[in-house]
Amino acid sequence: EVQLVESGGDLVQPGGSLRLSCAASGFTFSSYAMSWVRQAPGKGLEWVSITSGSGGMRYYADSVKGRFTISRDNSKKVVWLQMNGLRVDDTAIYYCARGEVVAAPLDSWGQGTLVAVS
Amino acid sequence: QSVLTQPPSASGTPGQTVTISCSGGSSNVGSESVNWYQQTPGTAPKLIIYGDDQRPSGVPHRFSGSKSGTSASLAISGLQSEDEADYYCSAWDDSLKGFVFGTGTRVTVL
Numbered sequence: 001e002v003q004l005v006e007s008g009g010d011l012v013q014p015g016g017s018l019r020l021s022c023a024a025s026g027f028t029f030s031s032y033a034m035s036w037v038r039q040a041p042g043k044g045l046e047w048v049s050i051t052s053g054s055g056g057m058r059y060y061a062d063s064v065k066g067r068f069t070i071s072r073d074n075s076k077k078v079v080w081l082q083m084n085g086l087r088v089d090d091t092a093i094y095y096c097a098r099g100e101v102v103a104a105p106l107d108s109w110g111q112g113t114l115v116a117v118s
Numbered sequence: 119q120s121v122l123t124q125p126p127s128a129s130g131t132p133g134q135t136v137t138i139s140c141s142g143g144s145s146n147v148g149s150e151s152v153n154w155y156q157q158t159p160g161t162a163p164k165l166i167i168y169g170d171d172q173r174p175s176g177v178p179h180r181f182s183g184s185k186s187g188t189s190a191s192l193a194i195s196g197l198q199s200e201d202e203a204d205y206y207c208s209a210w211d212d213s214l215k216g217f218v219f220g221t222g223t224r225v226t227v228l
Contacts, residue, residue, distance in 0.1 A: 035217065037163075045155070045163060045206050047217035059215045095162055103210035105153040105168035106217075112162055 002026040002108045004096050009113030012086055016117070020081040022096030022110055030054070030074040033102045036081045038092035039112075048094070049081065052102050059102070064090075086117045121146060122207050122220035129226040130197045138223045140190040140207035146218050150210045152190040154183055158203045167192060194225065202227050 008020040022034065036048040049060045049070040058070050064083075072079040079096060093114050097106035123141040130136040140152065154167035165174055167183035170190065180196045194201055207220035 037217075037219075044204075044222040045157075045208075045219040047208075047219060050216065061216055062214075097163075103150065103217075105151070105165055105208075106155075106163075107165050107168070107174065109162040109164070 002098070004098065004108060004110035006094060006096050006110045006113035009094065009115045011116045011118065014086060014088055014117055016086050017082070017084045018086065018115060020083065020094055020096075020113060020115070022079045022081075024077045024079070024098070027098070027108075029077040032098040032100060033057075033104065034070075034072060034079040035097045035099065035106055036070065036079075037095045037097055037106070037109075038090075038115075039095070040089070040092040043092075046092075050099075050102055051079065057102055083115070086115075088117050091115060091117045121211065121214075121218040122209065124205075124207060124220040124223045126221070127224045127226065129228055130194075131228045132197055132199065134197050135193060135195040136197055136201075136225055137194075138192045138205055138207075138225070140192070140220050142188050142190070142207075142209060142218070144188060145213040146209040146211040147185065147190055147207075148188040149212060152183065152185050153208045154181075154192045155206045155208065156203045157206065163206065197227055199227050201225060 035050040067085040069082040093112040095112045097109040151169045155163040157163040170185040171183040
């Protein structure tokens with residue numbers, strides 16, 4: 001069974017940093033691209049970042065470019081999102097999700113972790 | 119940012135058909151596959167349509183997708199109470215080099 005478990009969400013002050021983790025199991029992790037998608041309270045979905053299966057390709061939404069960094073360790077089956085320079089409008093539930101390749105549909109999602117910036 | 123436009127709400131009685139539109143542009147819907155996600159309150163999104171009109175295993179046949187040009191649609195036929203949820207369209211954007219999501223549509227079963 002495919003499982004994605006996010007952790008690391010917390011309450012942080014504006015300008016602070018946080019690192020989110022997403023632990024994967026139940027599939028060949030290195031064969032899948034991994035994305036982070038967020039959802040502010042009461043709002044819609046916003047894609048944040050994606051890394052290819054090898055980690056060689058990384059893309060970011062304009063709203064987080066230069067502040068957030070995505071990375072992965074295929075031996076540990078983990079993908080991270082390092083968030084620096086956090087702003088109030090970064091407050092959201094952050095989901096990790098997998099796709100067969102970059103640009104492929106996100107076919108499995110984690111349960112999300114809450115980041116509150118205040 | 120939401121680059122794809124959806125109506126904020128849609129509704130129907132049990133058994134009816136509800137259709138949700140998704141309008142995009144040439145760099146996303148017009149050139150890439152459209153996917154649809156269903157999200158019920160307090161849960162993670164779930165992929166229900168991919169590749170414009172394909173259903174993942176386990177998704178009921180009453181969900182169907184279509185696309186024409188820069189617009190896509192999701193139809194829910196034989197509406198059931200369990201279909202009450204938020205629905206989002208999404209596509210890869212070649213210009214932005216990232217996924218774009220629709221503004222979301224809340225479906226209510228009357």
